[in-house]
Amino acid sequence: MARLPDELICFTAIAPPTARVSVKLAEQIMPLVPRPQQIELPGNASVLTQQNRPVAIAGRFEGCAHTVLLGDLGKPEFQLAQDGQTIKQSGFGSIKILSPTRLETAVVTAETGTARTGPSTDYSRLTPLPKGTQALVTGYEGDWARLDYGAWIKRSEVQILPTGAPPKSIIRSIKARQVGDWTEIVFPLQVPVPVSIQQGDRTFTLTLYNTTAQTDIIHLDDDPLIERLDWQQNNPGQIQYTFNLKSSQQWGYKLRYEGTTLVLSLKHPPGVRGEGGGDEGKSAKQGTIADLEKAQAQNSRPQAETVSALRTATALAGIKILLDPGHGGPEDLGSRGPTGYPEKTVALVITKLVRDRLQQRGATVYLTRETDVDVPLQDRVALIDKVQPTLALSLHYNALPDDGDAIKTKGVSAFWYNTQAHSLAVFLHNYLTKTLKRSSYGVFWDNLALTRPTTAPSVLLELGFMINPDEFEWITNPKEQQRLATAIADGITRWLQKSQP
Numbered sequence: 001m002a003r004l005p006d007e008l009i010c011f012t013a014i015a016p017p018t019a020r021v022s023v024k025l026a027e028q029i030m031p032l033v034p035r036p037q038q039i040e041l042p043g044n045a046s047v048l049t050q051q052n053r054p055v056a057i058a059g060r061f062e063g064c065a066h067t068v069l070l071g072d073l074g075k076p077e078f079q080l081a082q083d084g085q086t087i088k089q090s091g092f093g094s095i096k097i098l099s100p101t102r103l104e105t106a107v108v109t110a111e112t113g114t115a116r117t118g119p120s121t122d123y124s125r126l127t128p129l130p131k132g133t134q135a136l137v138t139g140y141e142g143d144w145a146r147l148d149y150g151a152w153i154k155r156s157e158v159q160i161l162p163t164g165a166p167p168k169s170i171i172r173s174i175k176a177r178q179v180g181d182w183t184e185i186v187f188p189l190q191v192p193v194p195v196s197i198q199q200g201d202r203t204f205t206l207t208l209y210n211t212t213a214q215t216d217i218i219h220l221d222d223d224p225l226i227e228r229l230d231w232q233q234n235n236p237g238q239i240q241y242t243f244n245l246k247s248s249q250q251w252g253y254k255l256r257y258e259g260t261t262l263v264l265s266l267k268h269p270p271g272v273r274g275e276g277g278g279d280e281g282k283s284a285k286q287g288t289i290a291d292l293e294k295a296q297a298q299n300s301r302p303q304a305e306t307v308s309a310l311r312t313a314t315a316l317a318g319i320k321i322l323l324d325p326g327h328g329g330p331e332d333l334g335s336r337g338p339t340g341y342p343e344k345t346v347a348l349v350i351t352k353l354v355r356d357r358l359q360q361r362g363a364t365v366y367l368t369r370e371t372d373v374d375v376p377l378q379d380r381v382a383l384i385d386k387v388q389p390t391l392a393l394s395l396h397y398n399a400l401p402d403d404g405d406a407i408k409t410k411g412v413s414a415f416w417y418n419t420q421a422h423s424l425a426v427f428l429h430n431y432l433t434k435t436l437k438r439s440s441y442g443v444f445w446d447n448l449a450l451t452r453p454t455t456a457p458s459v460l461l462e463l464g465f466m467i468n469p470d471e472f473e474w475i476t477n478p479k480e481q482q483r484l485a486t487a488i489a490d491g492i493t494r495w496l497q498k499s500q501p
């Protein structure tokens, strides 16, 4: 590991509680102090089994060093003394103190660099860094480099270069332009600096690090999406741009560097028939979920008006929808039912039924696979980014979590990651559980490959548990599959209608 000179370097050891433990680093000896109780948090998956309780572990020692030396300090040597015996053990890696005047610069070489809160994949993801982003490296740990704005990135996703002066930029004018379905906001910079994104209810916030404003003019005409752009220099090296939006639903964004110029693209709302469209469209607004439920509760056919409103041949005209049937191929079967029947098969069946219904309403539908083939996750994600659909939906059936109960564990769940997908996830979850009278397994913010895309609201549905005998019967019943597919298509149509500005 490598650190800056002013940082503490901390060590931990596991040893018998009565032992004396110390660490020797570069001829300096530091005693480690026993910590009577250490709280070890359970893994994230414990949220699924309601066992989110800390576990106490004993015999942990800790202590920190502060050194003014620069350069390679070698490996730390741990020493344990007990009952007149002394045991020595060398640390796993060596420690280096970086010279503040000779720091290196990392340049992101991956298409998008995965920035994280710490030096391993256990740490949470931050806003990905566009290719070309540059930042000073302020530390190393194993395969990871720490960037000056605080994030960690894998060394394999960057090129390390010697640095004359830290990569910083000023920014002057900013302008916006409309390109097809997108508004592009152009930020000319001297250096491609790190960025982060935060979506709110009616705001889209972009933060530029290592940047100082000399801004006097911003060109932003009235825009289909953006009400107003506000900005402020938060601290000497950090600027925050807040796009106040005309409606609460956001439809996708992209970030890229063109040389040293940052281009932020924000997607316009889709033009769904039903909001200011033709007569057909106007009637589409009239039916409500309550109407549909009432009709179904009466065990009659849904009122003709409601059905025609939702299911007209033009209800989804101009809408592109990407459907992703989970898993596939000989290796990736997904979860299995009691008979061994695989998730990949039923996911494809239901996806095609949903596709047919969406197409009948005028939508253009893309599938990540149409047969029993293995499609890598990154290819599915790449298709979303290429197609740039109005929305993307990944369809799965659930597997039992560790410690789960095959009989009690049941229900439909929805997963989202980017704020722009939250409304769709909640709406579909509620719509399916209510209209089909299915159990709920819940709505989850979850960092999944198929929820992470930013070019469209992307939601993953788990439509029930394969291993639960009752749900399995429902999952594989052809009549119920038809009803489920109709409910998904209706849910998508209704959500699109209600989400129009």
Ligand SMILES: [Zn+2]
Pocket (backbone or CB within 6 Å): 326, 327, 334, 335, 343, 396, 397, 398
């Ligand atoms: Zn699955």
